[in-house]
Amino acid sequence: MKKYQVNSSGGNYDVVIDSGLLEHIGALIQTSISVKKMIVITDFNVDRLYADIVMNSLERAGISAAKYVFNPGEENKTIQTVLQMLDFLAQQQMTRSDVILALGGGICGDMAGFTAAIYLRGIRFLQVPTTILAAIDASVGGKTAVNLSAGKNLAGAFWQPSLVLCDPQTFSTLPPTVFSDGMAEMIKHGMIADKTLFHELQENRPENNWENIILQNISIKAGFVARDTRDTGIRQLLNFGHTFGHAIEKCSYYSISHGHAVAIGMMMAARAAEKKGICLEPVTEPLKSVLDRYHLPTDCPFTAESIVLAALQDKKRFGDRIQLVLPERIGQCLLYPVVIDDLADFVNSGIRKD
Numbered sequence: 539m540k541k542y543q544v545n546s547s548g549g550n551y552d553v554v555i556d557s558g559l560l561e562h563i564g565a566l567i568q569t570s571i572s573v574k575k576m577i578v579i580t581d582f583n584v585d586r587l588y589a590d591i592v593m594n595s596l597e598r599a600g601i602s603a604a605k606y607v608f609n610p611g612e613e614n615k616t617i618q619t620v621l622q623m624l625d626f627l628a629q630q631q632m633t634r635s636d637v638i639l640a641l642g643g644g645i646c647g648d649m650a651g652f653t654a655a656i657y658l659r660g661i662r663f664l665q666v667p668t669t670i671l672a673a674i675d676a677s678v679g680g681k682t683a684v685n686l687s688a689g690k691n692l693a694g695a696f697w698q699p700s701l702v703l704c705d706p707q708t709f710s711t712l713p714p715t716v717f718s719d720g721m722a723e724m725i726k727h728g729m730i731a732d733k734t735l736f737h738e739l740q741e742n743r744p745e746n747n748w749e750n751i752i753l754q755n756i757s758i759k760a761g762f763v764a765r766d767t768r769d770t771g772i773r774q775l776l777n778f779g780h781t782f783g784h785a786i787e788k789c790s791y792y793s794i795s796h797g798h799a800v801a802i803g804m805m806m807a808a809r810a811a812e813k814k815g816i817c818l819e820p821v822t823e824p825l826k827s828v829l830d831r832y833h834l835p836t837d838c839p840f841t842a843e844s845i846v847l848a849a850l851q852d853k854k855r856f857g858d859r860i861q862l863v864l865p866e867r868i869g870q871c872l873l874y875p876v877v878i879d880d881l882a883d884f885v886n887s888g889i890r891k892d
């Protein structure tokens with residue numbers, strides 16, 4: 539078992555990583571926070587695999603729990619789904635002392651977290667991530683959101699969980715593409731903050747070392763969150779690959795998953811940075827080889843024009859500038875504001891392979 543304390547201006551909380559944790563999750567919750575009543579929010583896939591284990595464990599620990607199950611998929615990460623969750627909480631007469639448990643991937647955590655942030659002006663929630671991406675990224679840091687038709691994650695709130703409980707055994711049932719999605723975010727952490735992690739991912743598979751590698755990744759993410767909870771400065775380095783990645787997701791009408799889009803976005807940022815002399819060492823080739831290793835795509839299937847159009851609607855736009863994150867070397871990136879008029883040039887350099 540590994541434990542890590544996340545410090546943020548929205549409150550401090552523990553992350554517990556333990557293989558097999560779901561079986562005794564009720565007892566674990568009772569030793570950490572006092573709770574009598576919970577709503578478990580999960581999607582249909584995770585419900586089928588893990589909800590019974592969790593509900594039974596909560597019951598054994600004396601916690602009265604009901605379950606809300608939603609349809610998986612980015613197209614359902616909407617305000618309408620959140621409204622249904624809110625109605626369910628109201629029907630169940632949830633009060634301010636009650637708690638939401640988000641059991642699932644990043645979509646579940648983002649929507650259950652947003653619901654927790656606005657129900658009764660805010661109730662406690664727990665993150666129980668069941669994807670690699672949710673474990674190392676989405677469950678930590680307190681960003682919650684839904685998509686709007688104009689783009690991804692455009693409505694949301696900062697709302698920190700009270701506790702994050704991660705059982706790496708759940709990763710054994712992940713479909714291969716969802717597995718790869720999580721690896722893209724791990725590679726991103728290596729690229730922005732930890733060259734040792736990057737080289738480890740180049741040489742070893744993570745499967746036999748989940749607890750350590752999840753801990754390593756959470757400490758990277760939490761380090762940024764502690765220094766910049768509201769995401770106005772250094773935390774934006776975590777957006778490496780995301781400005782172009784979000785544009786790719788949007789251009790594909792979300793048929794390209796988040797992690798796959800981020801992989802392409804990282805490659806575009808690396809190619810552009812290398813061509814513009816921003817890199818202090820070669821980054822494109824090592825990045826490509828590690829993305830290949832985890833079956834992640836590296837080429838953008840859309841035109842530069844469509845990517846620019848989609849990127850201009852991104853949250854990372856500030857007036858006439860858009861914030862890019864570009865690599866200087868493996869393990870080190872920098873924030874690089876680009877005036878909108880120069881964006882097309884960066885995107886072109888990022889797409890072209892020459």
Ligand SMILES: NC(=O)c1ccc[n+]([C@@H]2O[C@H](COP(=O)([O-])OP(=O)(O)OC[C@H]3O[C@@H](n4cnc5c(N)ncnc54)[C@H](O)[C@@H]3O)[C@@H](O)[C@H]2O)c1
Pocket residue numbers: 581582583584587610611612615642643644645646648668669670671672675676677678679680681682683690691708709710711712713716719720796797
């Ligand atoms: N809040 C943040 O800081 C943050 C950070 C990164 C990403 N995100 C968001 O996270 C979302 C992506 O998260 P994700 O990749 O976890 O996707 P997801 O939540 O859609 O899960 C992917 C798929 O895997 C299934 N699944 C989940 N756990 C499983 C398991 N253990 N076994 C089998 N199937 C399982 C789900 O049902 C779903 O079909 C995006 O919406 C992204 O915007 C948020």
